[in-house]
Amino acid sequence: MTTLVINDLHVRIDDESGHKEILKGVNLTMKTGEIHAIMGPNGTGKSTLSETIMGNPRYQVTSGDILLDGQSLLDQPVDARARAGLFLAMQYPAEIMGVTNAEFMRAAINARRPDDDPISVRDFIKELDQNLALLDMNEAMAERYLNQGFSGGEKKRNEILQLLMIKPAFAILDEIDSGLDIDAMKVVAKGVNSMRGDNFGSLIITHYQRLLDYIEPDVVHVMMGGRIVKSGDAQLAKKLEAEGYTGLRDELGLDIKLTDEN
Amino acid sequence: MSKTKTFCELSDLQHYSQQLQEPAVAWQMRQQAWQATMTAPNPSFAKINYRPWANLQGQLTVASQAVPLPASTAQIAQVAGQPVQVRLSTEAQTAGVEVLDLVAAWQQWPDLMQQYFGQVMPWTSQQLAATHYATVNSGVVIRVPANTKLQAPLTWDFYQNGTGRQLNSQHVLLIAGADSEFSILENRRTLGSDQPSASIVEELVLLAGAKVRFAAIDQLSLPTYLARYARLATNARLDWALGIMNDGDVLADFNTDLNGQGSQSEVKAVAISTGRQNQGITTRITNYGQHTKANILQHGVILSDATLIFNGIGHIVKGARGSDSQQENRVLMLSRTARGDANPILLIDENDVRAGHAASVGRVNQEQMYYLMSRGLSKDLAERLVIRGFLGSVLSEIPAAEARQILTDTIERKLIDGQRHRDRAQ
Numbered sequence: 001m002t003t004l005v006i007n008d009l010h011v012r013i014d015d016e017s018g019h020k021e022i023l024k025g026v027n028l029t030m031k032t033g034e035i036h037a038i039m040g041p042n043g044t045g046k047s048t049l050s051e052t053i054m055g056n057p058r059y060q061v062t063s064g065d066i067l068l069d070g071q072s073l074l075d076q077p078v079d080a081r082a083r084a085g086l087f088l089a090m091q092y093p094a095e096i097m098g099v100t101n102a103e104f105m106r107a108a109i110n111a112r113r114p115d116d117d118p119i120s121v122r123d124f125i126k127e128l129d130q131n132l133a134l135l136d137m138n139e140a141m142a143e144r145y146l147n148q149g150f151s152g153g154e155k156k157r158n159e160i161l162q163l164l165m166i167k168p169a170f171a172i173l174d175e176i177d178s179g180l181d182i183d184a185m186k187v188v189a190k191g192v193n194s195m196r197g198d199n200f201g202s203l204i205i206t207h208y209q210r211l212l213d214y215i216e217p218d219v220v221h222v223m224m225g226g227r228i229v230k231s232g233d234a235q236l237a238k239k240l241e242a243e244g245y246t247g248l249r250d251e252l253g254l255d256i257k258l259t260d261e262n
Numbered sequence: 263m264s265k266t267k268t269f270c271e272l273s274d275l276q277h278y279s280q281q282l283q284e285p286a287v288a289w290q291m292r293q294q295a296w297q298a299t300m301t302a303p304n305p306s307f308a309k310i311n312y313r314p315w316a317n318l319q320g321q322l323t324v325a326s327q328a329v330p331l332p333a334s335t336a337q338i339a340q341v342a343g344q345p346v347q348v349r350l351s352t353e354a355q356t357a358g359v360e361v362l363d364l365v366a367a368w369q370q371w372p373d374l375m376q377q378y379f380g381q382v383m384p385w386t387s388q389q390l391a392a393t394h395y396a397t398v399n400s401g402v403v404i405r406v407p408a409n410t411k412l413q414a415p416l417t418w419d420f421y422q423n424g425t426g427r428q429l430n431s432q433h434v435l436l437i438a439g440a441d442s443e444f445s446i447l448e449n450r451r452t453l454g455s456d457q458p459s460a461s462i463v464e465e466l467v468l469l470a471g472a473k474v475r476f477a478a479i480d481q482l483s484l485p486t487y488l489a490r491y492a493r494l495a496t497n498a499r500l501d502w503a504l505g506i507m508n509d510g511d512v513l514a515d516f517n518t519d520l521n522g523q524g525s526q527s528e529v530k531a532v533a534i535s536t537g538r539q540n541q542g543i544t545t546r547i548t549n550y551g552q553h554t555k556a557n558i559l560q561h562g563v564i565l566s567d568a569t570l571i572f573n574g575i576g577h578i579v580k581g582a583r584g585s586d587s588q589q590e591n592r593v594l595m596l597s598r599t600a601r602g603d604a605n606p607i608l609l610i611d612e613n614d615v616r617a618g619h620a621a622s623v624g625r626v627n628q629e630q631m632y633y634l635m636s637r638g639l640s641k642d643l644a645e646r647l648v649i650r651g652f653l654g655s656v657l658s659e660i661p662a663a664e665a666r667q668i669l670t671d672t673i674e675r676k677l678i679d680g681q682r683h684r685d686r687a688q
Binding site for chain 2: 054055056057077078079082083087088090093094096097098099104107108111112145162166
């Protein structure tokens, strides 16, 4: 079993507009075998949390810690965190010309293996074909350049394909449902559910409860104003769907202005 | 501008020519070229300062001790300053392809030499050319007969001699007969690590209707002036695919003249500069004939403190009606201390033409790096993939699979070396 602990995490982003503290003390403990969902209104720090866990250099951790099995990840660059077992399905995957999807996934798998023991071409292709079939993806997708010219839906499926091929201990899915129709969402859910087991944990970030109808979470967290304000079981998501974030905020007596509030 | 001291006395040159038993006409040419070295201007290439490295050095002597030719499967192989080794394929022999060492060509093909040698690259117009023609001490002449169609490429491997102080001044002359069709795969490397500088001139003559695909992979480590000049007759077509993967400082001067009506040429070049290396690459295509077509596509990558300059020159002369000149030059810089430039230069002296250009100098996209690394790829590997993608748009355009594969492998080798050098320096 692997454990990921987020401990009183404070994160700042430095951009043209100056310094802005986005996460203001996030606490979270996840174990493999569990699916956690984080819900929350826009602009509340959900994506910042996922990017910071992964190690995006644009985000500055000002205090707190991120621990994988007790080891701090803060001084580890993104590639080392990935090899340690983290995976982030991104909202906006980069497009890379001249590098095929298959070639990229093989490089990612081999990055986790000893130099003198790369995955055999036969094993790789077998696994790739199985996963393409599971995700209703055309075989030609493997030979296309990485995300180059992919539609929004294709990019999301391709993130899940990489997840299935790389088999990380923890996968963070950052709004994997955005821009997906119901059919595509079911396919994505099928992919994630196929990973469920004792050696896999996931943190699903979403605005809407709908995805959670297909991937049932063990724990649901609500994030507002850069903190987790409430955690519960799958019922919490349903309650939110009915009452909205303002309802929960007022119930908790929080003094937070929601971005999209009129 | 001060002139550098001449590389040798005229009497040395005469002695050398006599040792080779050159005909009078060859000696006269050397003599005129030698005189031109004292009066001809240095050639000028925009934004490239080659003075510190491109002046030819070395001793003009007939090689006393031959450097062994490395094992090579090429049909034509030569170490600069030494005789050529020719092992033509059965296909090329049957087709009547003929190859002679430059010295033998002066003796056996005097008419052909007078007609073509030094005619594609003007030999007294500028300093580096004049120096080359005065000192040329090795070379090869290739004739492909009219109407010859070759399936397999003509392969040739050329080596600079970096051992000892002998002069490296090598010349290649190719005559592609009318309506011939074939491809060439050239490899250039350096033996040894002493550092005299070198001069290489290639002249390609394409007679009417000839179609030639020329792929070259340069991995030179001596400071070198490398000129590739071509002249195309009516309806001829020449496609260049050049991998400029040198480890030394190189001044590359690529020039194609579209003389004949309807002739066309495409130059696809990829280059990588690493360490403290300087590479300046000027690619010029001139449309003289009507309805001629030129296309230049150059992509380059710079690591560490290296310099890489691409000049693309598209020149359409007056009267070349219905001609087309296009070019794209792009440079990717991987470090803050890299120096690079991409200069498109269009010189248009005719109205009824089409011309266009694109150019960019940029840095590696950090979003792409983050994405690749987020899947566990090391920074170096991620960087190589992004670079491969950047060069890939040129690479994928190279028609010969064999040349493409060799070039892909060479790029990988050069990048790994460059990254290792950089990582050590940090």
